[in-house]
Amino acid sequence: MLLSGFGEEGQRKLLKSKVLIAGCGALGTVVANTLARAGVGHLVIVDRDYIEITNLQRQILFDESDVENAIPKAVAAKEKIGSINSQIKVTAVVDDLNHTNIESMIEGCDVIVDGVDNFETRFLVNDVAVKHGVPYIYAGAVGVVGMCYTILPHLASPSVTSNGDPGPGDKRPAGGPCLRCIFEHAPPPGMNPTCDTVGVLGPVVSVIANYEAVEALKVITENWNAINRMMLHVDLWQNTMRQFAVTKAYEIGDCRCCKHRVFEYLDGKLGSSATTLCGRNAVQLTRNSADGHKLDFKDLASRLRSHCHIQVNKFMLRAAIIDGGHPYELTLFTDGRAIVKGTKQPEIAKSIYSKYVGG
């Protein structure tokens, strides 16, 4: 509040603001912690996953009891934040961010911050950010390196000029390139390091996530001139911080998303329902059900109990399955979504799901 460019007015803007934290793992926990302490009025935390012991090295809102009790990340984050700053509102959403639900989650949000662990979801977030003109802070971290870039989308509303920039009444600066202007395609599986293959250093996560957080604070307090329009790249092992110029990516490029306004990820044309998870020998399966039918764990638990060891609470059912001599761990959520551990092959994961859950 004492900071120049912030003041009481800035603090009030924070309190009135709503931020979507897309993913609450390494980056997401650090950002949520920082923004909650800063006084952001409403945090919407979306995460599909539960907490594992190996997460604790970097995912700062969680502890060993969360692992033992198999608490979903979004729920555990909400509980911790409640004891850090009880004055703010936190909405925990235990769900997969996908093209069917993301538009409802960004309603009223001033900014979206990146806490996801795969590029498919990032391109989905990028689509929704550009479509609705919501600033989106991209960040990624793996090994000893991390990146951060603030996307101020070109707007498409009656108040904008013909080139998509804000009109005279809008204080926002001209839009810049989106994530797909900069990286046209998602890296294919196996071509990029994951937390699985190279690990991730805790401090890299903290550094990058706090860059995200400060960019979010600038957006919320409308300190537009302070926003970094370059892409930051940090390597904490080689002790380098580089900034890359990216603005021409919009001007010269021919982006399908922000120049042609074709939202392939948001329209569900790109992106799949089976996702290999970063850092884990696991596949997530998403079930798109129009009827919103919830699974009945009681029936399923009684059926599975005769086959394998299971653990069940109101959020999830977890089964340790031996199939074909190979161990798998199947975690099932009430909406039918599943995480199959023990394989990186979507087909095997689907087979396990079909065999033990059905549908």
Next chain:
Amino acid sequence: MSSAVTVLIPTALRPQVEGKESINLHGSSVKQIFASLTGEYPELGKRLFKSDSELNRFINVYLNDEDIRFLDNLDTAVSSGDELSIVPAIAGG
């Protein structure tokens, strides 16, 4: 004229270059530098290039701090002391 340029290799691609963090090469354009680089390390070439003349679209190359796509792409001229950074998209988080 041939110039000495430092190519910065990202962690992900170091296994293809015997673990080196950077490699100094001579050439007058990005294309020449990459020809020497991938000539010596063909496995790196397979990961960088989609075809002989096109880089994969999830990898960006910056000459100092400028994206070569918005200079003259692979024909961009290089000078002594320049740095070429190979920057893949980072997906972890």
